[in-house]
Amino acid sequence: MTSPAGERSPPTRWAFVWPGEEPSARALAALAEALMSLSPVVCLAPDGVWVEIGGSVGLLGGNGGERAVAEHTRTVAELLQAVHGGNPFLEKGVSPARLGRVPSWGLRPLRSRWSLPPGSQPGVTLTGNTEKTCEKSLEEGFGEEPFSRKVPPRERTASGVRVVVADWPITARLMARAVEAPLLVVAPGRDAKALASLPLEALGASPGAVAYLKQLGVRVAGALAALSPSAVRRRLGREGEDLVRLARAEPAPTPERFTPPEQPTACRELEPPLPPGESLLFVVKGLLDELSIRLAGRGLAVSELRVTLSYEGGIERVEELLLPRPLTTAPPLLAVLRERLVNPMIPPDVARRDEEDVTLPPPRLTCAEVAVVRTARAPRAQLSLLHRQEIVAEQIAELLARLAATLGRERVFAGELVPSHVPEESWRRAELTLSETDDGFVRSDSAHAHAHAHDTEGEVGAAALSPRPSLVFPEPLPLEGDLNPGHEVRWSGGAGVITHVWGPERLRGRWWAAPFDRDYFVVDLEGGGRIWVVQERRSSGLRVQGVFD
Amino acid sequence: MGNGSLARSGERPRGLALEDLREQLRLRGVPLLRADDLSRPHEEAAPLDRSPLRDLPPGTLGEIVGPWSSGKTSLALAEVARLTRRGERAAVVDATGCIFPPALALLGARLERILILDAGATAERATWAAEQVLRSGVFALTVLIEPGRLPGSALRRLQLAAERAGSRGLVVRRWPNAEALASLRLRVEPLPPRERPGSVFAAPPRRCRLQIGSRGAAGAAPARWAEVALS
Numbered sequence: 001m002t003s004p005a006g007e008r009s010p011p012t013r014w015a016f017v018w019p020g021e022e023p024s025a026r027a028l029a030a031l032a033e034a035l036m037s038l039s040p041v042v043c044l045a046p047d048g049v050w051v052e053i054g055g056s057v058g059l060l061g062g063n064g065g066e067r068a069v070a071e072h073t074r075t076v077a078e079l080l081q082a083v084h085g086g087n088p089f090l091e092k093g094v095s096p097a098r099l100g101r102v103p104s105w106g107l108r109p110l111r112s113r114w115s116l117p118p119g120s121q122p123g124v125t126l127t128g129n130t131e132k133t134c135e136k137s138l139e140e141g142f143g144e145e146p147f148s149r150k151v152p153p154r155e156r157t158a159s160g161v162r163v164v165v166a167d168w169p170i171t172a173r174l175m176a177r178a179v180e181a182p183l184l185v186v187a188p189g190r191d192a193k194a195l196a197s198l199p200l201e202a203l204g205a206s207p208g209a210v211a212y213l214k215q216l217g218v219r220v221a222g223a224l225a226a227l228s229p230s231a232v233r234r235r236l237g238r239e240g241e242d243l244v245r246l247a248r249a250e251p252a253p254t255p256e257r258f259t260p261p262e263q264p265t266a267c268r269e270l271e272p273p274l275p276p277g278e279s280l281l282f283v284v285k286g287l288l289d290e291l292s293i294r295l296a297g298r299g300l301a302v303s304e305l306r307v308t309l310s311y312e313g314g315i316e317r318v319e320e321l322l323l324p325r326p327l328t329t330a331p332p333l334l335a336v337l338r339e340r341l342v343n344p345m346i347p348p349d350v351a352r353r354d355e356e357d358v359t360l361p362p363p364r365l366t367c368a369e370v371a372v373v374r375t376a377r378a379p380r381a382q383l384s385l386l387h388r389q390e391i392v393a394e395q396i397a398e399l400l401a402r403l404a405a406t407l408g409r410e411r412v413f414a415g416e417l418v419p420s421h422v423p424e425e426s427w428r429r430a431e432l433t434l435s436e437t438d439d440g441f442v443r444s445d446s447a448h449a450h451a452h453a454h455d456t457e458g459e460v461g462a463a464a465l466s467p468r469p470s471l472v473f474p475e476p477l478p479l480e481g482d483l484n485p486g487h488e489v490r491w492s493g494g495a496g497v498i499t500h501v502w503g504p505e506r507l508r509g510r511w512w513a514a515p516f517d518r519d520y521f522v523v524d525l526e527g528g529g530r531i532w533v534v535q536e537r538r539s540s541g542l543r544v545q546g547v548f549d
Numbered sequence: 550m551g552n553g554s555l556a557r558s559g560e561r562p563r564g565l566a567l568e569d570l571r572e573q574l575r576l577r578g579v580p581l582l583r584a585d586d587l588s589r590p591h592e593e594a595a596p597l598d599r600s601p602l603r604d605l606p607p608g609t610l611g612e613i614v615g616p617w618s619s620g621k622t623s624l625a626l627a628e629v630a631r632l633t634r635r636g637e638r639a640a641v642v643d644a645t646g647c648i649f650p651p652a653l654a655l656l657g658a659r660l661e662r663i664l665i666l667d668a669g670a671t672a673e674r675a676t677w678a679a680e681q682v683l684r685s686g687v688f689a690l691t692v693l694i695e696p697g698r699l700p701g702s703a704l705r706r707l708q709l710a711a712e713r714a715g716s717r718g719l720v721v722r723r724w725p726n727a728e729a730l731a732s733l734r735l736r737v738e739p740l741p742p743r744e745r746p747g748s749v750f751a752a753p754p755r756r757c758r759l760q761i762g763s764r765g766a767a768g769a770a771p772a773r774w775a776e777v778a779l780s
Binding site for chain 1: 616617618619620621622623626638645646647648649650651652653654655660661662663664665666667668669674677678681682685686687738739740741742749750751752755756757
């Protein structure tokens with residue numbers, strides 16, 4: 001990448017996102033976390049967030065060439081999409097395929113934390129033919145520059161968020177604070193020129209230094225850059241030298257990288273307190289939106305959640321939710337929480353108090369907090385044209401989470417065979433396969449796996465082909481009667497006269513630990529019923545293990 | 550109706566009146582069945598080599614009704630196994646807590662593609678779980694096993710969930726519902742094995758007989774029985 005002046009420009013490009021008003025440290029951290037989807041290098045400033053967007057370009061396409069330019073264009077587009085909640089390319093009808101995959105989400109939930117004016121809409125609208133702009137950007141060798149010409153001035157946009165892209169982070173930040181434009185792109189190698197017109201105050205100079213320099217006739221950064229750093233240092237000390245280097249856009253230390261919290265938390269204080277009701281879900285949804293966006297920036301999904309609801313009178317309700325599948329988006333998380341929160345909407349101890357004294361109004365919600373207790377890598381499916389696999393996997397994950405929340409996690413499973421003769425140990429509960437692996441080739445035919453499972457112990461090869469009833473009781477039921485044709489047998493679930501008995505299928509083993517020595521019989525009854533009977537050879541008692549239904 | 554009016558007339562003996570009635574119905578082509586035709590095993594059941602469950606269209610609810618150990622669960626699970634072999638997913642909502650996955654594996658099912666929900670012994674929970682799965686539309690077949698006696702409203706909810714999502718549901722239970730909501734209803738009765746065993750150890754395959762009915766067929770002559778070999 002070479003600047004018009006022929007100088008080698010730095011390999012990094014920094015975007016500074018300035019929310020417009022003084023945001024809280026928590027809101028900035030949330031923004032930084034979400035912007036990690038664009039670049040792994042995100043840094044926090046007291047008034048905004050830096051995103052290094054040049055490194056990814058170098059990684060994906062090198063520092064030159066058409067692909068790098070296209071990638072850079074895409075990154076800037078995504079940044080705009082993220083901070084403004086809209087995508088200028090998509091608004092103009094440009095195919096996403098032309099620009100690569102553009103995420104469809106914005107940071108609207110986070111924008112509310114910046115106290116933007118209500119009803120503010122995506123602030124960037126490109127004028128003219130955007131496709132031509134893209135082509136032009138390819139010709140000019142750098143994709144971001146044409147944006148700065150096309151973006152309308154601030155008066156024509158509702159959002160106060162500003163984004164400035166420059167070579168150096170400090171340049172980007174200074175320009176964002178000083179220039180009223182939703183997007184400003186400083187061309188590569190032109191940081192010093194961009195800063196030249198800024199007043200000294202914009203560089204962060206102290207009032208004393210500004211007054212002194214103005215006495216010398218230095219009023220803008222460009223004039224300051226022309227001075228010798230050592231000469232200014234002799235007069236203004238270290239501050240003077242730093243100001244000159246800043247005005248010259250000389251390399252400065254990279255800001256410290258932002259490290260997101262291990263367990264992100266979103267909290268909302270409610271003033272006035274919220275009466276109990278389904279409106280609670282609106283509050284929780286906002287928190288889930290924020291958390292899912294922040295985690296998506298790091299490629300993470302939610303595995304375990306804790307929701308803490310604080311009511312008037314110091315009453316607290318904590319709901320912990322262990323998800324069978326990591327979830328990445330807010331709607332399925334909300335669907336799961338709805339099962340827990342809506343019924344009952346009031347915590348049990350509060351409900352009891354209401355029963356005691358119906359004249360007391362129910363306590364109101366004062367604070368809601370959602371904490372991600374555990375995260376997991378977001379499930380990724382191979383990209384397909386229609387993304388159907390991702391959609392189905394997400395639908396199944398949501399369904400499993402809701403079922404587990406109501407039935408219990410241990411009651412939602414898929415079976416998995418275990419190489420063991422003992423019926424109760426011949427399978428275990430496993431997770432359902434979410435990914436599509438069907439290619440016409442059956443990789444793990446369960447029947448074969450079952451046969452193999454029996455073969456591995458090498459004890460009873462024929463057991464693999466032995467019939468097994470579809471219903472097996474967790475605890476066998478005692479059977480009264482003899483196993484002889486013509487005899488009547490009776491158990492707690494039924495009775496019948498035996499017509500045929502097949503067996504025994506003898507299972508014996510594990511003499512060194514927990515020995516078992518059993519005979520299994522298949523017993524036909526009059527009328528066509530068939531049961532599976534087990535006899536412990538030591539006790540000789542008969543029990544019904546299962547029913548062929 | 551006609552029988553009552555003839556009996557009241559007292560002009561002809563009851564036996565002759567019944568004979569007349571039978572003759573009139575025979576002439577009009579109305580099939581006549583004895584009262585015990587529906588419960589007595591039909592020795593002439595036609596063999597059926599293809600499960601009628603394959604014909605259950607998307608967006609519908611089927612029902613398999615039969616006494617214990619009749620083979621109704623095996624029939625449903627065989628369809629589950631067939632679908633998973635084709636690469637589709639199926640769900641089994643088990644209200645008995647006794648479903649045995651190795652039996653499914655012996656039917657050739659791919660267990661990793663079968664969602665099993667142990668709904669406990671509560672019919673309400675089992676129905677709720679089945680409704681959720683049906684509504685999701687991501688499973689090719691949802692089988693609800695032994696939910697007990699269900700109110701018509703529960704079946705109606707399942708039917709609507711299947712219709713809305715275009716998925717297929719199957720309720721397996723002992724007692725039939727008075728309201729014929731299911732699009733396909735199979736009545737299953739066990740039959741003794743036909744083959745005599747060659748070995749004293751290996752039990753021969755089981756058989757059952759099916760009577761296939763459908764919604765809208767109420768009042769029509771009962772369908773004939775068909776015989777099916779169970780896996």
